[in-house]
Amino acid sequence: MLTLDTVSKSFGALTVTDGVSLSVPKGQALGIIGPNGAGKSTLFNLITGNLMVSSGRIELMGRDVTRLPAMTRVRMGVGRSFQIPQPFEGLTVFENLLTAARFGGAAAHDRAVHDCAEILRETGMLPRANQLAGELSLLDRKRLELARALATGPELLLLDEIAGGLTEGECRALVDTIRTIHAGGTTIIWIEHVLHALTSVVERLAVLDFGRLIGVGEPEDIMASREVREIYLGIEV
Numbered sequence: 001m002l003t004l005d006t007v008s009k010s011f012g013a014l015t016v017t018d019g020v021s022l023s024v025p026k027g028q029a030l031g032i033i034g035p036n037g038a039g040k041s042t043l044f045n046l047i048t049g050n051l052m053v054s055s056g057r058i059e060l061m062g063r064d065v066t067r068l069p070a071m072t073r074v075r076m077g078v079g080r081s082f083q084i085p086q087p088f089e090g091l092t093v094f095e096n097l098l099t100a101a102r103f104g105g106a107a108a109h110d111r112a113v114h115d116c117a118e119i120l121r122e123t124g125m126l127p128r129a130n131q132l133a134g135e136l137s138l139l140d141r142k143r144l145e146l147a148r149a150l151a152t153g154p155e156l157l158l159l160d161e162i163a164g165g166l167t168e169g170e171c172r173a174l175v176d177t178i179r180t181i182h183a184g185g186t187t188i189i190w191i192e193h194v195l196h197a198l199t200s201v202v203e204r205l206a207v208l209d210f211g212r213l214i215g216v217g218e219p220e221d222i223m224a225s226r227e228v229r230e231i232y233l234g235i236e237v
């Protein structure tokens with residue numbers, strides 16, 4: 001589905017992504033962890049085309065997308081949620097979804113209306129359909145962020161810290177929704193600091209530190225590794 005080949009990104013003298021190589025097979029759920037400022041969101045921006053790589057190559061569904069703009073990648077099936085939800089505050093929940101489906105996914109109107117209704121149901125947002133996005137609670141803003149990403153019809157779904165700030169119960173509900181999306185065959189890459197939520201969904205974990213990929217593997221092995229415990233969790237072993 002996705003291959004990163006020695007991808008690097010620098011802002012002036014600051015290297016934020018440092019030679020990252022990674023493959024994500026179709027249908028897999030991969031978690032990305034790492035300390036604040038490790039370059040996780042930047043990596044998402046490089047995958048989506050919101051930022052262009054300084055060097056390296058990105059392949060999506062067998063196609064070199066390294067120089068393709070973000071909109072082309074959305075239309076190819078890359079959907080994302082943002083760490084800070086960015087809905088159109090003055091539009092209703094349904095209008096927000098429809099906008100994503102029509103412009104991000106390029107679906108015809110009738111089809112988009114049908115798909116958006118389905119996504120509202122799937123994400124538990126149906127009762128909020130006619131509410132203004134600007135009036136939503138934190139949980140519902142997060143759900144809307146997920147729903148908007150789904151409305152673009154993604155084959156590859158990138159989730160950026162979607163569980164942070166939620167109560168245990170809210171977090172469980174969100175995890176159930178993400179599990180269902182994954183079970184439907186969508187490839188997922190999920191950046192998350194709420195580790196128990198993340199590891200209850202993903203099959204593989206990648207660790208970023210100072211822009212470098214320092215480990216990729218089964219969640220149990222990664223969480224048990226000395227390097228991760230020292231660098232990420234700050235636990236002396």
Ligand SMILES: Nc1ncnc2c1ncn2[C@@H]1O[C@H](COP(=O)(O)OP(=O)(O)OP(=O)(O)O)[C@@H](O)[C@H]1O
Pocket residue numbers: 011014016034035036037038039040041042043083
């Ligand atoms: N446009 C930019 N210009 C300059 N520096 C940037 C830019 N975007 C990000 N950075 C820097 O790159 C580093 C990585 O940022 P990034 O947001 O990718 O980290 P992160 O791992 O997602 O952090 P967090 O867990 O806090 O969200 C930080 O030091 C940040 O200040």
